[in-house]
Amino acid sequence: MYRYLIGGKTYIQKPLVLGQWRQLLDLLKDLKVPQDFDIREIVSAFGDKLPYALAIVLIEEGKPLREKDIGALASQIEFEISPESTFQIIEDFFACNPMPLLLNRLSGMMQKLIPQDMTETGLTNSASSSRMAISPNETKSYGDIPSPSASHI
Numbered sequence: 687m688y689r690y691l692i693g694g695k696t697y698i699q700k701p702l703v704l705g706q707w708r709q710l711l712d713l714l715k716d717l718k719v720p721q722d723f724d725i726r727e728i729v730s731a732f733g734d735k736l737p738y739a740l741a742i743v744l745i746e747e748g749k750p751l752r753e754k755d756i757g758a759l760a761s762q763i764e765f766e767i768s769p770e771s772t773f774q775i776i777e778d779f780f781a782c783n784p785m786p787l788l789l790n791r792l793s794g795m796m797q798k799l800i801p802q803d804m805t806e807t808g809l810t811n812s813a814s815s816s817r818m819a820i821s822p823n824e825t826k827s828y829g830d831i832p833s834p835s836a837s838h839i
Contacts, residue, residue: 688778690744693766697744699775701782709742709756725776737764740772743779 688699702710717731732739737760744763745751 688775688782689747690771690775692744692763692771696747698747699743699745699778699782702743703751705751706742710739713738713742725773728776729772736772737761740767740775744775 690697690699713735717735723731729736738756740763741754741756741759744759745754746759
């Protein structure tokens with residue numbers, strides 16, 4: 687757990703709970719963060735959403751997380767937090783929430799959930815892998831049928 691003094695109030699940061707993950711993912715859905723990034727690039731990528739991200743991960747000490755007003759907290763933090771504290775909170779975020787470990791676990795879980803035939807062929811029971819019935823009045827086609835008016839080259 688990490689503690690910060692911002693605008694005369696004490697805030698804490700600890701590993702995110704499910705509700706905070708949902709809020710953060712919703713905030714990040716249109717964000718473009720480079721694959722190899724550092725703290726400056728994160729701050730730049732978040733732009734005007736950074737105060738909201740900070741409001742999501744920080745909890746005012748002594749107040750229940752469930753009662754947090756993210757918009758009000760973001761407005762308050764934006765004009766009270768120093769750049770140094772912002773950078774420290776971001777660094778601490780990655781220490782609290784080890785993203786590579788979490789992503790590896792998620793990837794491992796997804797591999798267990800994907801049917802074996804899908805991983806081997808890349809297909810499931812889709813139209814491309816199922817046989818179609820052909821009525822006696824129809825003919826099979828294996829590509830484009832040249833138009834009678836098309837010239838032969």
